[in-house]
Amino acid sequence: MNAPLSVKSSPSVPVRRKRAVWTTLEGIVYLLPSLILFSIFLFYPMLKTVYLSFYATDHQGNPVQFVGIENFVYLLKDVNFLQSIKATLLFVCYTVPASVVLALCLALMANEKLKGIGLFRTFFSSTMGMSVAASSVIWMFMYNPSIGVINKVLSLFGISDVQWLLDPKIALISVSISTIWMNIGFTFLILLGGLQNIDPTLYESARIAGVSYWYQLRKVTLPLLSPTLFFVTTVSLIHSFQTFGQIDILTKGGPMDATNVIVYSIYKDAFINYNFGSASAQAVLLFFAILVVTFLQFKFGERKVHYQ
Amino acid sequence: MEQIELVHVYKSYNGKDNVIHDLSVSIEPGEFFVLVGPSGCGKSTILRMIAGLETITSGTLLIGGIEVNELPPSERNLSMVFQNYALYPHLTVEQNITFGLYKKKISKQEQKKRCLEAAEMLGLTDFLKHKPRQLSGGQRQRVALARAIVTHAPICLMDEPLSNLDAKLRAKMRSEIRQLQRRLGITMIYVTHDQVEAMTMADRMMILHEGRAQQIGAPLDIYNHPSNTFVASFIGSPPMNLAKAKVLESLLLFDNGRAMRLHHHLPPSTQQIIVGVRPEHIRLAKPSDDHFIAKVVNVEVLGTETLVTFELTKNEHWIARWSGQWNIHAGEKVPLTIDETAFLFFHENGQRLDHSIPSYAAGKGEHQ
Ligand SMILES: Nc1ncnc2c1ncn2[C@@H]1O[C@H](COP(=O)(O)OP(=O)(O)OP(=O)(O)O)[C@@H](O)[C@H]1O
Ligand SMILES: [Mg+2]
Numbered sequence: 001m002n003a004p005l006s007v008k009s010s011p012s013v014p015v016r017r018k019r020a021v022w023t024t025l026e027g028i029v030y031l032l033p034s035l036i037l038f039s040i041f042l043f044y045p046m047l048k049t050v051y052l053s054f055y056a057t058d059h060q061g062n063p064v065q066f067v068g069i070e071n072f073v074y075l076l077k078d079v080n081f082l083q084s085i086k087a088t089l090l091f092v093c094y095t096v097p098a099s100v101v102l103a104l105c106l107a108l109m110a111n112e113k114l115k116g117i118g119l120f121r122t123f124f125s126s127t128m129g130m131s132v133a134a135s136s137v138i139w140m141f142m143y144n145p146s147i148g149v150i151n152k153v154l155s156l157f158g159i160s161d162v163q164w165l166l167d168p169k170i171a172l173i174s175v176s177i178s179t180i181w182m183n184i185g186f187t188f189l190i191l192l193g194g195l196q197n198i199d200p201t202l203y204e205s206a207r208i209a210g211v212s213y214w215y216q217l218r219k220v221t222l223p224l225l226s227p228t229l230f231f232v233t234t235v236s237l238i239h240s241f242q243t244f245g246q247i248d249i250l251t252k253g254g255p256m257d258a259t260n261v262i263v264y265s266i267y268k269d270a271f272i273n274y275n276f277g278s279a280s281a282q283a284v285l286l287f288f289a290i291l292v293v294t295f296l297q298f299k300f301g302e303r304k305v306h307y308q
Numbered sequence: 309m310e311q312i313e314l315v316h317v318y319k320s321y322n323g324k325d326n327v328i329h330d331l332s333v334s335i336e337p338g339e340f341f342v343l344v345g346p347s348g349c350g351k352s353t354i355l356r357m358i359a360g361l362e363t364i365t366s367g368t369l370l371i372g373g374i375e376v377n378e379l380p381p382s383e384r385n386l387s388m389v390f391q392n393y394a395l396y397p398h399l400t401v402e403q404n405i406t407f408g409l410y411k412k413k414i415s416k417q418e419q420k421k422r423c424l425e426a427a428e429m430l431g432l433t434d435f436l437k438h439k440p441r442q443l444s445g446g447q448r449q450r451v452a453l454a455r456a457i458v459t460h461a462p463i464c465l466m467d468e469p470l471s472n473l474d475a476k477l478r479a480k481m482r483s484e485i486r487q488l489q490r491r492l493g494i495t496m497i498y499v500t501h502d503q504v505e506a507m508t509m510a511d512r513m514m515i516l517h518e519g520r521a522q523q524i525g526a527p528l529d530i531y532n533h534p535s536n537t538f539v540a541s542f543i544g545s546p547p548m549n550l551a552k553a554k555v556l557e558s559l560l561l562f563d564n565g566r567a568m569r570l571h572h573h574l575p576p577s578t579q580q581i582i583v584g585v586r587p588e589h590i591r592l593a594k595p596s597d598d599h600f601i602a603k604v605v606n607v608e609v610l611g612t613e614t615l616v617t618f619e620l621t622k623n624e625h626w627i628a629r630w631s632g633q634w635n636i637h638a639g640e641k642v643p644l645t646i647d648e649t650a651f652l653f654f655h656e657n658g659q660r661l662d663h664s665i666p667s668y669a670a671g672k673g674e675h676q
Contacts (some may be wrong), residue, residue, distance in 0.1 A: 201394035204361050209459075210382020210411035219407075223398040306398035 023285035061276040071281035084265040092240045094176035103187035111195040128185030132245035139178035168258040192227025226305040262286050310372040317367030330517045343499045344506035345516035351499040363492040386463035387456035393438040402436040405454045405643045426454040446477045466498045537658040564621040581653040589650030590628035593643040604640045
C-alpha cells in the first residue's frame with residue numbers, strides 16, 4: 001500500500017532531473033537577450049582589453065607581440081602614470097565626500113515641509129538634467145581669468161588674476177568644484193528619495209518624545225538613510241574614478257599633468273599616442289582598483305548600514 | 309491623571325472644508341475614552357490634534373485646565389501608540405523603549421529600571437536585545453505599549469493599536485491594555501473603528517460620523533438608547549433592524565402592507581417614522597403571543613446563537629438573534645413577536661424621537 005503511493009507522490013529521479021534541465025533552459029532563454037547585449041557591449045570589450053594589455057600593439061591597435069606583464073611593469077615605474085594615480089586619488093578625495101555631504105545637507109533642507117519647497121527641490125536637482133559637456137562649457141566660461149564671473153566677483157574683494165585652470169596648484173581643485181556641482185543633482189535626488197521613504201510616524205513619535213533636531217538626525221534620520229547613503233557613496237566613488245568629460249573640456253589633463261586622471265591618461269595613450277597595449281594595461285589596473293575599493297567599502301562600510 | 313477638554317473644536321486641512329465640526333467633549337481623569345466611527349470620520353485627526361501633531365483650526369484644547377493649543381507635543385506630557393507602532397527598526401527593543409526618556413533627563417540607571425519594569429509587565433524581558441523585525445506582530449505591539457508606559461505620562465493616546473493583529477490576539481491584547489490602564493490609572497484616549505473593541509473597553513465612548521460627534525456616553529447607554537439611526541446601526545453586531553413605517557394611532561404600517569399593533573399611542577407628531585429593533589428582541593412567538601408571520605430567507609447557526617434573516621416586507625430584511633442552535637430553514641414561515649419596550653422610534657431625518665414607551669413591566673405580563 002505504501003510503496004505505490006510513495007512512487008506516485010514523488011517522481012522518479014530521471015524525471016525530476018529532466019524537469020530541472022527544462023526549467024534551467026527556460027531560465028536561460030529568458031536571460032538570453034540581456035546576455036547577448038552584455039556580451040557584445042561589455043564582456044567582449046572587457047576581455048579584449050585584458051588580452052591587449054599583455055601585448056605590444058601597432059598603430060591600429062593590432063597586437064604585434066606578446067610581452068607578458070611588461071606593460072604593467074613599465075607602468076608602475078612610469079612617473080607619469082604615478083602622477084595619474086595621485087591625481088585620480090586626490091580627485092576622488094576632493095569630490096566624493098564633498099558631493100555627498102553637500103547633497104545630504106540640501107536634501108535635509110528640501111525635506112522640510114515649507115512653503116515653496118518644491119521650487120528648491122527642482123533647483124537642487126536640476127544639475128542632473130545637464131550633460132557633462134554643457135556644464136563643463138559653462139564652468140569654462142566662469143573660470144575664464146579675464147571674462148569669467150568668478151574672477152570678476154573676486155576682484156571686488158581685491159583678489160585678482162586667479163588662473164583657475166592654468167595654475168597646476170589649483171587646476172585639480174577647480175575641476176573638482178565643477179564636478180561636485182555636476183554630481184549634486186543626482187546625489188541630492190537619490191538622498192531626498194531616501195529621506196521621503198522614512199516612515200513619518202517615526203518622526204512624530206520623536207516629536208512626542210521631544211528629542212532635539214541633532215539627536216533625531218543622529219539617532220533616526222542617518223541610520224534609516226544609511227542604505228541610501230551607502231548606495232550614493234558607492235556610485236559616486238565609481239563615477240569619480242571614471243571621470244573624463246570635464247577634464248577633456250576644461251584642462252585636457254594639464255597643466256603639467258596636474259589633472260591627468262587615469263581615464264584621461266588611458267585616452268591619451270590609446271588615441272593620441274596609439275599605445276593600445278599600455279592603455280589597456282592602465283584600464284585593467286583601474287578596473288581592479290575600483291573593484292578593490294568597492295569591495296572594501298562593502299566589507300567595512302556596509303556594517304554600519306541598517307537595512308530594514 | 310489629567311482632564312482633557314475640547315471646546316468647539318474645528319479642523320480643516322485645506323482651509324475650506326471642515327474635517328471636524330464643532331467638537332466639544334470633556335474626558336475625565338483616569339477614564340478609558342474610546343473614539344469610534346467608520347473609516348475617514350476624523351478619529352485620527354482628533355487624536356493627532358490632542359497630541360499636538362496637527363494644529364487646531366479653531367476652538368480650544370485644554371489639558372488639566374490649561375489651554376495647550378500652541379504647546380509642542382513633547383510638553384503636553386502624554387504618550388502615543390501609533391497604528392503601525394512606529395518602532396525604530398535599527399534600534400533594539402530596549403533602545404526603542406527608552407527612546408522617549410531622552411528628553412526627560414532621566415539617569416541611565418532609572419531608564420534601565422523603568423525599561424525592565426515595563427518589559428516585565430508586558431512579558432518582553434527575553435526580547436530586550438532583539439530588533440523589532442525579529443518580533444511577531446503582538447510582541448511589536450507590546451513594545452509600542454512599553455514605550456508609552458515608561459514615560460509615566462498621565463495621558464496615553466492610542467490610534468487603532470490592534471488593527472494589525474489577528475482576532476485571537478486582538479481579544480487578548482484588548483483585556484491586557486484595559487488592565488494596564490486600570491493599574492496605572494492613566495487617562496486613555498483610544499481610537500478604533502471596531503465597535504466590539506469600543507463596547508468592551510470603553511468607560512465612555514464617542515461615536516463620530518463625518519467629523520461630527522453623534523453621541524457620547526457609556527457603551528450600554530449608547531447601545532440601549534442610540535440618539536440617531538447612524539449610532540443605532542453602527543453599534544451592535546448584527547446592527548439594529550431599521551425600517552420606515554407610518555403611524556396610525558397605535559398601528560405601525562410598514563411598506564407593502566405589513567402592520568403591527570402596539571398597545572400604546574405612538575409619537576403623535578409625525579406620520580412617517582423609522583422604527584428600530586435590536587435583533588435579540590425579536591423572539592419566536594408562543595401560541596398566546598401577539599405575533600406576525602414572516603418568511604425566513606437565511607439562517608446562520610453560530611453555535612451559541614442563531615441569526616435568522618426574515619422578510620419584514622418584500623425588500624426589507626430584518627435579522628433576529630436567538631440563543632442556542634435552531635433547526636430552521638430558509639423558506640419556512642415562522643411566527644415572530646417583538647417586545648413592545650424594545651421598539652425605538654426615529655424621526656425621518658434619523659434623530660431619535662424622545663418617546664419611550666412607558667415602562668410597563670405590569671403591562672408586559674398582562675398581554676402575554
Ligand atoms: N494630512 C491630511 N491632509 C488632508 N486631508 C486629510 C489629512 N489627513 C486626513 N485627511 C482627511 O480627513 C478626514 C479624516 O481623516 P482621519 O485620518 O482622521 O480618519 P480616520 O477616522 O482616522 O479614518 P481611519 O479609520 O481610516 O483611520 C478624511 O476625509 C481624510 O481624507
Ligand atoms: Mg485613522
